[in-house]
Amino acid sequence: MSTNDDRLYFRQLLSGKDFAAGDALATQMVNFVYAIGDRSTGECVVVDPAYAVNEIVDVLEADDMTVTGVLATHYHPDHVGGSMMGHDIEGITTLLERVDCPIHIQSAESEWVCKTTHVSEKHLVGHDSGDVLSVGGIDITLLHTPGHTPGSQCFLVDGRLVAGDTLFLEGCGRTDLPGSNPAQMGESLRRLARVPDETILFPGHRYSVASSATMETVKQINFVFDQL
Template structure:
């Protein structure tokens, strides 16, 4: 399997390119519209054809490239069935692996950051989306976020995986690329170190993070699998091409 971690610096988003050498086909997990051409160039450089895009959840900090990639190269859109998006070609559900050639993603429903959030287990790698970040987690104060649900998703589902499972998040704001389940259980100040549910609730309630700058535009656009809104205020007129910091964790 070919595995590439691709970074989009404006929203600090990691996308993941998974390539099957047997079929020559590829998957892009959480593609970002501003890096679409770069990602397609990497797919081509590796001699692959993009077959699918896969989403972990409906993003609030950037516009997904899923629809534009489908229009340009014919890739099919895969996303959690939970959200019932009309634009999705394949709905993901826990207990039903998503397979493309030699690549098999095991979907894990991990609500809390959003109600329909999914992580994907890929052998000894775990694509955690925004549920579990490196020494952090996604915020729980919008999109039907729920601190209790996120605590359960991470401590009961993700932390039950083998300690040497590699953790690949959807975001990092400090130039970190990978962790492990063991490291997060030991060092994560929000969810590790045997933090109790009550402590986690208190931590999340006291974050006092600013309202996400793009949520009112990104969420409707991403519910259509990546449509750039045409009603943006002047200061966001180039929203799909140029974004500024909008921390999700």
Template sequence: MFLQKIVAGVYGVNCYILGDDETKKCAVLDPGGSLDEILDTIKDNGFEIDYIILTHGHADHIGAVKDLKEKTNAKILAHEEEKFILNSSENNLSYMMGGAVEIEADEYLKDGQTIKLGNLELKIIHTPGHTPGCVCIKVDDILFTGDTLFAGSIGRTDLVGGNYDTILSSIKKLSNFNDELKVLPGHGPASKIGIEKSKNPFM
């Protein structure tokens, strides 16, 4: 499995390029910016991008989506509850960040759905609270948590569609995973479920 993190855009989003080494199929998770670096990484490693997968639709996570779609024709995937965030520059806050970005996903996902990426299986885990359509993505021993779970913290809930009680329920859901499962969040350093269970006050 190929995995490369790019700290993308002015808000330092962790964009991940995930690929299957055998089939050379890859997905880009949360391309918040840094389009050229993303494209160069894909090209330099001989991959073909199939999917642009969004853990949620806030502006800092979607800044390069339109350009990446235009250049690669990869399918944009997001949870079905995130449509009203993606479709509105006010709801996704892009109108405050130097330009209105409004996106329509090619496919809207459901909780528990599995995406095939070459020989990899990506399981979609609906974790609302930061936004209604937030998802985590589990691949083997890795959990991409977007802005649901951070090392030592959780996502904010004071933006459109956010709900504190709901995110706590989502965090409880994640606590059921194996302690050794690696956590790769949308901002900041990596962690593990076991570390968060012992040190994160929200878990």
């Protein structure tokens, strides 16, 4: 990692364990929520806040960090809130009741996020691939990686790739859901295959024993790269 490490604030939180403990759906879904920020300014953004949203904010505030925005990898309810499998999941709507901040999405995802969460478009900030979001002195590069959903996006920050449901340590996101596209997923995976080997992948769910791995390792163990 770079010398930004002493300034970079980066936390990986697991649903059903680090927050929403005792929530059967959160425990089953094993979602990861991430916080990325600048320790020197105390600002951070939350990636995919869902389930016990106030608990997530409490954890970050206990670290003396202030939530100044949300980064959404895609619109599915287990990442931004909404109704799924007969369950109502807290998400960005609940977060906005506590923190007045922008929700950063990929531009193609706007309509889907609004329908899923009922958040007004006025709270959303649409981005294109390659946009850079600065949180204090920390730069986060946004990569459009459609396939799982039309506006799925990943985030590159200081040698880390936060990939949502585009890429897991083993496998990739489903492409048989509304808005998904297998051909686009193939293109997105080819794009991620070009990420430097030393980059550490942080997925949207804990579907493997490990919670993260280098891209070099992922490209060796993940069967999806054999099919590109």
